[in-house]
Amino acid sequence: MVGDALASSPGGYLLVLAVLVPVIGMLAMPVMGLLRVRHAASLAFATIAVGVAVVGAVGWRVVGSGEALVYGIGGWSPPLGLALRADGLSAVMMAMAALVIALVALYARPQFAAAETAPGGRRAFGFWALLMGLWSALNLAFVGEDLFNLFVALELLTFAAVPLVCLDGTAATLEAALRYLVFALVGSVLYLLGVAVLYARYGTLDIGLLHELAYPDFATHAAIALMIGGLMAKAALFPLHLWLPPAHAGAPAPASAVLSALVVKAPFFIIVRLWFDVLPGASHEAAARALAMLGAAAILVCSVVALRQARLKLMIAYSTVAQVGYLFLMFQLTIEPGVPAWATIGWTGGMLQLVSHALAKAAMFLAAGLIAEALGHDRIDELAGAGRAVPVSLFAFGLAGLSLMGLPPSGGFIAKLLLLSAATLSGAWWIAVVISVGGLLAAAYVTRVLKRAMAPPPEGIVTSPVARSRELAALALALCAVALGLVPLQPFDLLAIGRAGVALP
Incomplete structure (x- = not known):
């Protein structure tokens, strides 16, 4: 009552x-x-x-x-x-x-x-x-657990993240922060419109109650579509990603690490809640395919753009957009007749991709910041000598790159293998091709950096020392990303806790 x-x-x-x-x-x-x-x-x-x-x-x-x-x-x-x-x-x-x-x-x-x-x-x-x-x-x-409270959380997240982008106070970072703010506010308006429609329809915004009360009519689907559209802008899903590369590339390295690893994951997490916990009835296959296609476009287009970047932090930022695309493949790969989404390997692969990417990308941004401090720049073609100046940072960058490429024994390898297996078993061969090509493109831009950085330093190069504790922080995150592929996984037990329709042992 x-x-x-x-x-x-x-x-x-x-x-x-x-x-x-x-x-x-x-x-x-x-x-x-x-x-x-x-x-x-x-x-x-x-x-x-x-x-x-x-x-x-x-x-x-x-x-x-x-x-x-x-x-x-x-x-x-x-x-x-x-x-x-x-x-x-x-x-x-x-x-x-x-x-x-x-x-x-x-x-x-x-x-x-x-x-x-x-x-x-x-x-x-x-x-x-x-x-x-x-x-x-x-x-x-x-x-x-309340959709309006989640809106408040998103706004607080935006108002904390935007100043981090322009913490240096330069004209370029201020412009990037304003662009981020515009996209975030547009996303907020769309999300809030959807919230208003749901409240007018059902008189509650509690996720648990909506799961019981909501039924698949036009108003409900329109509201959730508005909310997911707004959240896609906040999560920087292609083609709503234009704010992310300049914002993340211009921020200080610690801010970039947090923004890429965590800030874009929160709106995706809320999309997951809307899709699996609020959306009434079975997930709409056409909508799931549309999200997967946007994710595939993000993987292919932004990986190619990352490969063409001249600056290291910009390359990592475009890589973030590409890797976010893998998360949206999950919505199509969790559709199995008679099987709850969270009991599928597509669900496990998507969640593992989320965590492994967060750890790897944070390590990459931190390592890139130290490389830039040691050399005085982050131009990829002029990274020769970085291997001698900051070997631990470069090693951390390479370990994190294993996860992005999907090479064993990293967490990214297990995540992409699960997604690839789900695509193959469901007959979604185009997704399997996208995952494979995305891994090759990631290998291309990561090895491009490693090749330049491990070249002998030019004569007369002057490098600045960096604190070893900072290098070890980046290395710890990279090792955690790799360790996800070494730990025996029992994902159904953990990820099914609190979910209806799954019998836990």
Whole structure:
């Protein structure tokens, strides 16, 4: 009954802490500054330590109980109350975000360690505050159960990500940030229009209730189409990707890593929730094919464009758009008669691709930032000597490249193998061809960089030293991306937690 008390799971308050801890750290930074705390970075690291512990506790609860973790805010059930919910997929996404945030922070500390009153201190303060705000918005997007709350999470994510793009304050980064903001706001308008239609139709925005109440009429399909269209712009799916390359390429390396690894994943995660948890009845095969075709276009077109780039960070940015395309192949590859989507190898491959790409791309951007610092530029044709100047960073770049290419033993290899197997078994041969060609194109642009970087340094080259701790942060992310291919996977158990229609052992 509407307004009944909602029974929260034991430990459900952890979901609130996952959202609030980064916010508390962000809000405490100016207060601590008044008390003459020297570095915002110190408070950020303390916040990250607590946040990682909370996320770990959420994952332990979800895996240990085999059930979704639920918390009803105020103890009231939807639609009057709001619920937070973490199933197996949410727990994986939160763990991925916590890992990337922690290692990016380790990388960024020497770069953004100035006190607020020192030269560059306000820039450093802004970075740490925005990083905490971004992390809170990500966690809210991963555990939110109300479509309007998810809209709020997306807006908070945008307002944290856009300033990170133009943190350097140059004209080029300001222009890139404004372009990003325009695309994000257009996406928000489309999403909010869809939310309004659903609320007018059903009187609730709770995902669980919509799953029970929604039925496949024109208004429902139109609303979800509007919402997915807006989210596609935020996720930079081709051809709505024009904002991403200049934004990610111009931002500082730690910001680029977070933007590419995490920010574009949140709208995709919400698309997954809409498609599999809200959309009534069986998924529409024509719509799934359309999303897969856009993903295929992203893989082919943006991989070719990446191959033609002169700058390393631009190449990685276009590679991000291409790799995002693999995620949208999943919607067609999860259609099996009589089989829940989350029990298919297409679902497992798509989710593994999401995580492995996040780790690999964060490692790539961090490594590229160190290469640019050591050489003073990131022009690919002039990278000779990088192998001697920053060998650990180049090794991290190469390891991350294994995942993008889909070579064993990386997580990207397992993900692309599962997607390729799903395409072959379902008779979608064109998807199998796209995956194969995409892997070859990724190999071409990654090996192009490695070949130039491992060439002997020219005479008279001057390089700058970089902190070894920063190189190790990039290497750790790359090793995690590879390790996903080495761990024995039991994905159905984990990814099916909290999903209806799957019997867990």
